[in-house]
Amino acid sequence: MKFLCVECDRQMMFDERQLPGDGTFAAAFKCPACGRVVAMLANPMETQLVASLGVKIGGDTIGEQPFEMIRATVATAKDDALREPIREAPSRTGVRWSAEALERLSRVPAFVRGMVKRIYAEYAEERGIAEITPAVMDRARTELGLEGM
Amino acid sequence: MICIVRPSFRTYHELSEPDSSGVVDQIGAQRRRVADRLSYVRRVVAVMSGKGGVGKSFVTAHLARAVARVGRPVGLLDADLDGPTAARLLDARERRLTLDGDAVLPVAAAEGVKLVSMDQLLADGRALAFTGPDRDSHVWRGTLEAAALREFLADVAWGALDVLLVDLPPGLQRFQQLAELLPAPASVITVTIPTPESRDAVRRALGAAIGHGARPLGIVENMVGGAFHGDAADALAEEFGVPVLARVPFHPPDAVWTDLAARV
Numbered sequence: 062m063k064f065l066c067v068e069c070d071r072q073m074m075f076d077e078r079q080l081p082g083d084g085t086f087a088a089a090f091k092c093p094a095c096g097r098v099v100a101m102l103a104n105p106m107e108t109q110l111v112a113s114l115g116v117k118i119g120g121d122t123i124g125e126q127p128f129e130m131i132r133a134t135v136a137t138a139k140d141d142a143l144r145e146p147i148r149e150a151p152s153r154t155g156v157r158w159s160a161e162a163l164e165r166l167s168r169v170p171a172f173v174r175g176m177v178k179r180i181y182a183e184y185a186e187e188r189g190i191a192e193i194t195p196a197v198m199d200r201a202r203t204e205l206g207l208e209g210m
Numbered sequence: 211m212i213c214i215v216r217p218s219f220r221t222y223h224e225l226s227e228p229d230s231s232g233v234v235d236q237i238g239a240q241r242r243r244v245a246d247r248l249s250y251v252r253r254v255v256a257v258m259s260g261k262g263g264v265g266k267s268f269v270t271a272h273l274a275r276a277v278a279r280v281g282r283p284v285g286l287l288d289a290d291l292d293g294p295t296a297a298r299l300l301d302a303r304e305r306r307l308t309l310d311g312d313a314v315l316p317v318a319a320a321e322g323v324k325l326v327s328m329d330q331l332l333a334d335g336r337a338l339a340f341t342g343p344d345r346d347s348h349v350w351r352g353t354l355e356a357a358a359l360r361e362f363l364a365d366v367a368w369g370a371l372d373v374l375l376v377d378l379p380p381g382l383q384r385f386q387q388l389a390e391l392l393p394a395p396a397s398v399i400t401v402t403i404p405t406p407e408s409r410d411a412v413r414r415a416l417g418a419a420i421g422h423g424a425r426p427l428g429i430v431e432n433m434v435g436g437a438f439h440g441d442a443a444d445a446l447a448e449e450f451g452v453p454v455l456a457r458v459p460f461h462p463p464d465a466v467w468t469d470l471a472a473r474v
């Protein structure tokens with residue numbers, strides 16, 4: 062799939078990908094000449110079909126996780142079905158979670174919730190943040206590039 | 211009526227920059243990833259049948275154990291995503307898969323057989339169900355099952371194996387999905403019971419599998435000497451020009467599996 066800026070006669074380049082969290086998908090393409098941006102919007106079915114091929118519009122820009130599709134689509138998986146390797150130094154668990162943050166965490170597929178929770182906890186610990194709130198989660202997502210979590 | 215109109219702007223093939231969505235490149239990369247993961251696997255052998263309940267999983271699991279017992283490294287991929295039984299047959303239902311960087315490590319099952327099964331991932335007593343916009347659609351389910359199979363092949367660090375056995379569900383769909391992913395044609399062992407009904411079902415399935423590039427290794431006749439009568443294995447062996455690899459009675463002695471393992 063390619064996008065052409067008809068006015069400039071230039072191929073638009075992939076700019077960014079967004080997962081709004083409602084199952085849909087957006088990809089922005091930008092004209093390198095005039096800077097105009099168009100967004101390609103996909104409904105949930107289209108989004109999942111592309112994802113099920115294991116491909117990403119815009120190319121593979123984020124690090125791939127093993128069993129990414131299985132984790133994202135199996136509804137009847139057990140919690141933490143995939144064991145993390147045993148760590149040298151287990152992290153402390155002193156970080157608090159606000160009710161809103163916990164509510165948001167509960168919307169993460171059960172499969173990966175443990176892993177996602179640990180990622181946020183480590184992020185907070187490293188920065189001396191005492192309580193994880195949705196705002197902290199947003200910052201962590203941006204800084205760590207946790208697209209779609 | 212279809213009008214072919216030359217647009218006033220350049221068309222796809224006239225744009226010289228690469229396709230920045232990169233879908234085709236990524237599919238190629240996936241195939242390479244599967245090939246890389248399997249590069250230390252000497253041989254992939256799929257166990258199939260045209261018929262349900264004839265003992266595919268039973269034969270696959272016992273064959274895997276027997277191969278492992280003589281010290282050959284062996285893996286078992288349970289490709290029956292809907293009705294996984296390999297973990298139970300290999301006493302590994304309690305074992306969990308482990309993440310290791312960009313890979314998932316198989317569980318160590320009975321006799322050291324390396325196993326990956328949907329059973330390891332599903333919550334107790336739950337059937338495989340997918341999230342998604344149209345969860346009851348067959349097309350949709352088939353797509354996601356193919357994706358899961360791809361990840362079982364692309365993301366599992368099997369390591370060096372003498373043989374990777376694949377336990378297939380009944381029907382041909384999963385074999386087709388597997389054949390599409392593998393870098394080389396799949397060898398298949400075909401399980402039948404002695405009856406003419408089984409013979410006919412297996413004939414159709416094996417013929418179709420060969421049409422998809424399968425290399426038949428031979429026939430295993432299961433549940434021999436009981437209530438089932440017929441000569442399915444001999445008939446199929448003759449028709450397809452392959453050997454009968456084993457005749458397996460009910461509750462067979464280990465020697466049956468040891469002999470079969472020596473032929474795989």
Ligand SMILES: Nc1ncnc2c1ncn2[C@@H]1O[C@H](COP(=O)(O)OP(=O)(O)OP(=O)(O)O)[C@@H](O)[C@H]1O
Binds near residue numbers: 265378432458462
């Ligand atoms: N030779 C045998 N001796 C005793 N029990 C057997 C034998 N072969 C199969 N069984 C039993 O028969 C049942 C069906 O076998 P199995 O599950 O292996 O069949 P299958 O072909 O894999 O079925 P499906 O099509 O559902 O995948 C199981 O309970 C299995 O333990």
Ligand SMILES: [Mg+2]
Binds near residue numbers: 266267268290377379
């Ligand atoms: Mg079976």
Ligand SMILES: [Zn+2]
Binds near residue numbers: 092094
């Ligand atoms: Zn432009």
